[in-house]
Amino acid sequence: MDIGIIGLGDMGKLYARCFAKAGYTVFGSDLPQFREKLKEELEPLGITLLEDGKAVARRCDVIFYAVEAEKIGEVLALYGSSTKYGAIVAGQTSIKHPEIAAFEKYLPKDVHIITCHSLHGPAFDPAGQQLIVIPHRTSAEAYRRMIDLLECLGSVMVEMPDFHDHDKIVADTQAVTHVGFESMGTAWKEAGFFPWENEAYLGGIDNVKILTTLRIFSYKAHIYAGLAILNPYARQQVRRYAQSESELFKLMIMEEEAAFRKRLYQARDFIFHESRKPLLLDDQVMKEFSLSGNAGTRKPNSHLSLLSMADAWYNLRVNPYDNLICQTPPFKLRLGIVEYLFRDEELLEESIQAALFDKKIRADDLEFHSAVREWSSMIGYGDMEGYKQHFEQVKLFFGDRLEHGRQQSTEMIRRLKMH
Numbered sequence: 169m170d171i172g173i174i175g176l177g178d179m180g181k182l183y184a185r186c187f188a189k190a191g192y193t194v195f196g197s198d199l200p201q202f203r204e205k206l207k208e209e210l211e212p213l214g215i216t217l218l219e220d221g222k223a224v225a226r227r228c229d230v231i232f233y234a235v236e237a238e239k240i241g242e243v244l245a246l247y248g249s250s251t252k253y254g255a256i257v258a259g260q261t262s263i264k265h266p267e268i269a270a271f272e273k274y275l276p277k278d279v280h281i282i283t284c285h286s287l288h289g290p291a292f293d294p295a296g297q298q299l300i301v302i303p304h305r306t307s308a309e310a311y312r313r314m315i316d317l318l319e320c321l322g323s324v325m326v327e328m329p330d331f332h333d334h335d336k337i338v339a340d341t342q343a344v345t346h347v348g349f350e351s352m353g354t355a356w357k358e359a360g361f362f363p364w365e366n367e368a369y370l371g372g373i374d375n376v377k378i379l380t381t382l383r384i385f386s387y388k389a390h391i392y393a394g395l396a397i398l399n400p401y402a403r404q405q406v407r408r409y410a411q412s413e414s415e416l417f418k419l420m421i422m423e424e425e426a427a428f429r430k431r432l433y434q435a436r437d438f439i440f441h442e443s444r445k446p447l448l449l450d451d452q453v454m455k456e457f458s459l460s461g462n463a464g465t466r467k468p469n470s471h472l473s474l475l476s477m478a479d480a481w482y483n484l485r486v487n488p489y490d491n492l493i494c495q496t497p498p499f500k501l502r503l504g505i506v507e508y509l510f511r512d513e514e515l516l517e518e519s520i521q522a523a524l525f526d527k528k529i530r531a532d533d534l535e536f537h538s539a540v541r542e543w544s545s546m547i548g549y550g551d552m553e554g555y556k557q558h559f560e561q562v563k564l565f566f567g568d569r570l571e572h573g574r575q576q577s578t579e580m581i582r583r584l585k586m587h
Contacts, residue, residue, distance in 0.1 A: 169192060169230065170192075170194075170228045170230075171192045171195070171228060171229070171230050171232075172194075172195045172228030172231040172232065173194065173224070174196070174233050174235065175197075175235035175260075176196045176198040178289075179286065180232070180234030183321075184213075185210075185213060187317075187320065188213050188214045190320035192317075192320075193214075193216075194214065194215045195215070195217075195223075195224050197219070197220050200220075203217055220247070221250075222250040224247070225252065225255075226250045226252055228255065229256065230255065231251065231252075231256070231257050232258050233257070233258070233259045233260065233261075233267075234259075234260040236261070236394060237261040237266055237267065237398050238390070238394050238552065240261060240267050240270045241270040241274075244271065244273070244275070245270075245274055248273075248274030248275045248276075249275075249276065254279070255280070256279075256282055256306070256310055256313065257275055258314070259271070259283045259284075260284065260285065261394070262285055262395050263394060263395060263399040264285070264335055265331070265398065265400060266398050268283070268304060272305075280305060280310040280311075280314075281306065282301065282311060284299060284300060284302065285334065286298075287496050289387065291574075291578060294321040294322060295322030296322065296323070296324065297324065298495060299318065299321065299323035299324065299326070300494060301318065301325050301327050301328070302328050302329070303327070303329065326493055326494075328493075335399050335400070337491045337494040338402075339399050339402040339404075339405045339406075340481075340488065340491050340499075342395050342499065343395050343402035343405065345502050346384055346392050346395065347396065347540070348409070348473050348502065349377070349380050349381045350381075350385075351536055351543055352381050352536065353562045354542065354543070354558070354562050355535035355536040356381075357561070359531070359532060362569070367466065368468075370458070370466040371454075371455070372449075372451050372453075372454030373469075373474075373505045373508060375455065375457045375458050375459075375580075376449070376457075376501055376504070376505050377505070378459060379457055379580055380498050380577060382569060382570050382572075383573055385559070385562055385566055386563075386571060386573060389555070389556040392559065393555040393556050394552075396547045402547065405484060406544050406547050407544060408480045408484050409476060409480040409544070410540050410541060411483075412476045412477075412479035412480040413472065413476035413537060413540045414540075416431065416479060417472065417537045420470070420524055421530075423525065425520075425524055428523070431479055431482075434482055435478035436510045438481075439478060439481055439482065440510045449501075449507075449508050449584055450584060453584055454584070456583075457576055457577075457579075459569075459572075467528070468518050468521065468526060469519065469522055469529060470523035470529050470533055471509055471519045471523075472533050472536055474506045474509050475519065475523065476540075477502065477506050478510060488503050488506075489503070501584070543558070546558065
């Protein structure tokens with residue numbers, strides 16, 4: 169069985185290497201300007217570079233499109249009609265709406281569509297990671313062949329029969345997750361300080377926030393822009409998150425304690441009831457991963473970003489634990505720190521008091537409020553370029569700290585068993 173990868177970026181290369189290592193014959197293609205460099209890198213591993221995607225599509229029995237979601241239609245328009253008779257075609261995009269639309273429009277009717285989504289970045293070995301498989305249009309025999317092939321990755325396979333269900337869950341586990349951390353990064357940039365140099369961000373929860381934010385900004389803007397803007401369910405969920413944050417922020421400013429507590433307790437009782445088995449992040453491990461050289465006393469923090477998340481889940485009637493089927497490390501970390509906050513009565517009370525009455529933290533919360541509104545507006549308008557530019561500005565602010573943050577967060581994820 170010949171395997172084809174169209175698009176040899178980070179994820180495409182990872183898949184090509186895995187299949188070649190498992191003994192399959194692997195062919196790939198990418199843009200002409202990258203061909204020579206990719207040949208040098210991949211051909212010693214037994215991966216053959218072909219002229220273009222058309223050559224890959226004509227030759228291979230299973231073809232993976234590992235291209236950006238916003239370009240999937242354009243790429244399929246070029247190569248889809250050349251697909252080998254009876255081949256299996258899959259995509260590796262995180263949003264399936266544009267991918268499935270392109271497959272149905274440009275692939276011959278005799279081609280099987282069994283798409284997938286690896287819930288990890290290219291820095292991770294697929295073994296042990298979640299892999300979503302969606303049999304969209306296929307025979308039982310072709311599906312068996314695809315499953316047999318994917319088993320060589322060693323991933324934990326989760327079958328989802330409908331790509332709509334996938335995109336709804338991914339809207340929460342990825343799009344809204346990223347907006348929360350992106351808003352924190354933007355707020356710190358606008359406030360003009362690195363959070364690890366501020367005593368309000370010295371606790372274990374804050375270490376997770378900081379490292380996850382650095383991790384997200386260490387990757388490419390187009391990935392996050394596509395996840396948020398091309399997923400039809402993401403806009404609705406991001407809008408709800410922004411609304412929850414805004415409503416809670418107004419109650420904080422007005423010091424409406426009764427209404428504020430009522431909302432938070434409603435969310436707590438809906439999501440974190442006693443029968444729920446907790447993730448229980450290890451406090452000691454979280455504290456170890458500090459970027460601060462300062463051993464000063466931690467100041468109370470409102471954790472507005474986390475309070476807003478719980479309120480949004482409650483208002484959407486989304487149970488985040490059900491969405492662990494499509495978990496990513498940042499989502500599991502986010503759920504873990506929201507859970508940690510809401511299950512620790514003393515910490516939750518400290519957070520409520522800081523939110524309502526601590527004027528020192530209010531300035532940071534104002535920056536966060538503005539940042540959430542900005543990200544939500546860009547996503548609502550479908551402003552792909554604005555999103556990327558905004559992302560790049562924050563990336564520039566953190567500069568050379570990003571790579572260190574990514575390495576530290578990878579180790580933290582491993583230690584907290586969040587992968």
